[in-house]
Amino acid sequence: MIVYLPDGRPWPGQLGEAALDVLELRPAEVVLPEATVRDERGGRLFNGSTLMFDPSAGGGPLADAVADQQARAFGVTNTAFHVQRALRFASALLGHPLPRLLVRIGMHDQPRRWRGGHYRLPRSSLTDEPATLSSAGEVHLGGGAGFLPTPDGSRYFHAPAHNAAIICHEVGHHLCRHTADFRLNRLRPPENQTNRKIALDEGTADVLTAILLGTPDIYGWHRGTLAEGDQRRRKLQPRWTMAHFVGGRDQDPHADGTVWASACWSARERVTATGAGAARFDAALLRGMESAGADADRLTEDALIQRRQFSRLLSAITQADPGIAPVVLAAMAEHGIRPDASNAALEDAARAVLTGEVGR
Numbered sequence: 001m002i003v004y005l006p007d008g009r010p011w012p013g014q015l016g017e018a019a020l021d022v023l024e025l026r027p028a029e030v031v032l033p034e035a036t037v038r039d040e041r042g043g044r045l046f047n048g049s050t051l052m053f054d055p056s057a058g059g060g061p062l063a064d065a066v067a068d069q070q071a072r073a074f075g076v077t078n079t080a081f082h083v084q085r086a087l088r089f090a091s092a093l094l095g096h097p098l099p100r101l102l103v104r105i106g107m108h109d110q111p112r113r114w115r116g117g118h119y120r121l122p123r124s125s126l127t128d129e130p131a132t133l134s135s136a137g138e139v140h141l142g143g144g145a146g147f148l149p150t151p152d153g154s155r156y157f158h159a160p161a162h163n164a165a166i167i168c169h170e171v172g173h174h175l176c177r178h179t180a181d182f183r184l185n186r187l188r189p190p191e192n193q194t195n196r197k198i199a200l201d202e203g204t205a206d207v208l209t210a211i212l213l214g215t216p217d218i219y220g221w222h223r224g225t226l227a228e229g230d231q232r233r234r235k236l237q238p239r240w241t242m243a244h245f246v247g248g249r250d251q252d253p254h255a256d257g258t259v260w261a262s263a264c265w266s267a268r269e270r271v272t273a274t275g276a277g278a279a280r281f282d283a284a285l286l287r288g289m290e291s292a293g294a295d296a297d298r299l300t301e302d303a304l305i306q307r308r309q310f311s312r313l314l315s316a317i318t319q320a321d322p323g324i325a326p327v328v329l330a331a332m333a334e335h336g337i338r339p340d341a342s343n344a345a346l347e348d349a350a351r352a353v354l355t356g357e358v359g360r
Ligand SMILES: [Zn+2]
Pocket: 169, 173, 197, 202, 205
């Protein structure tokens, strides 16, 4: 099959051949051992067993029907590849598979076209989500909207299924749900979980994306018009610290999450520089997340508050691999993150350091 292989540049990637482990091919759906990826707009995208499609610059409403069909088929196979790659990366480090993931493409395109993605669990209150959602979790990707530039100056219809960064980020939420479980969804009724995300959830999804794409500029393609130092770009370098942390219910968890993602990225680079290998950090991160998710047996406000603390997850990571703990702690400290302190205390301390530097 042909997919986009990420090469760290701000565009969809390098087209190349890759292998995919497929259980079954249905007209608009690929069934993998660990996930199902479906185009919800129906029709027959797959004939026979070949998965060689042309990306057709993303297809979209301005493309002709044949090109749009190719772009949709490419979107399903490209998404299947990145989903399988991300889930296998996680299960290899954890030593067990994650629950099956359902990925639905072409969702929420009414009344306005959607170029984003999200991760959803079932909940009982009224939403614009489908009546039945998998209790293990689903990734929804829009059918696309708007155009993005490419290096050769052409325009590319922004279909999220063509954008590995969006796919990897959403798989990251599935990983969080079934390891650190920041919102204690496993203690809630399967049909009434919560979809609210905290900063650690967004930040971990972002650093997983950086690891899988091999670049700290994870959204350089579709957020490329934002300055590299704009927090909304969510580039993990330059260094974001607890002085940038805001917290609270009204704050966008993606922005606060950038502090965590940026600190993890620094720690990973530091571990790599010691010659230990990046996988050593990746394993500690994932196993730390799993142990951080394991200890609550009651759904209380206290347990939820604990799970929001950056220091708690940091301690879990260092306990997962004491051999790299000093290096990880030193790197995290440069972002204002250290063990045994609340997010608010870390934020105050980091701001005090900044004020001191300015005053001197
Ligand atoms: Zn997210």
